[in-house]
Amino acid sequence: MSDTVLWVAIVVAGLVCLGLKVLGHLxxxxxxxxxxxxxxxxxxxxxLxxxxxxxxxxxxxxxxxxDARLPALAVAAVALALRAPFVVVVVLAAVTAAVLRALGMP
Structure with missing residues (x-):
């Protein structure tokens, strides 16, 4: 795919998104x-x-x-189910992924 075709596709997609946004306001x-x-x-x-x-x-x-993202996501889901504050959910998921990566999980 040439650069010109790529840029035309990007501009068209942007205009379509803008048109949908304006249509939503109408x-x-x-x-x-x-x-x-x-x-x-x-x-x-x-x-979505x-x-x-x-x-x-x-x-x-x-x-x-x-990789380590899936167990981290599972930990976050459990924390959310237990109604932990959002910051705690994020920290728990990050620590889980970091520990698993430190232990050698990709």
Whole structure:
């Protein structure tokens, strides 16, 4: 793929994102106040965040990997289930990953 094609694709994608953002501001507010729309928006947000976490925790480039990030994610999930403060969740996950990497886990 040439640099020109890549930059054209980036500019087009940026313009599409900008257009969607502007379109979102033009949607009548009473449409967004409906319970079904609010529930769907909340679920889409959770699904997108979950997908992002899964991709970041279990892949490296195009390969699936099982490294220190997965146990760290499990520790974070348990801490969240126990209603630990967010800072504690982050610190526990970071310490878990650091300890496992120090012990030789990739």
């Amino acid at each position: 949607v009548p507010e009473h449409w967004l106040a409906q319970p079904r729309v609010a529930r769907t928006a909340a679920l889409v947000t959770v699904a 965040l979950s997908a992002l976490v899964a991709v970041q925790a279990a892949t490296s480039g195009r390969a699936l990997v099982a």
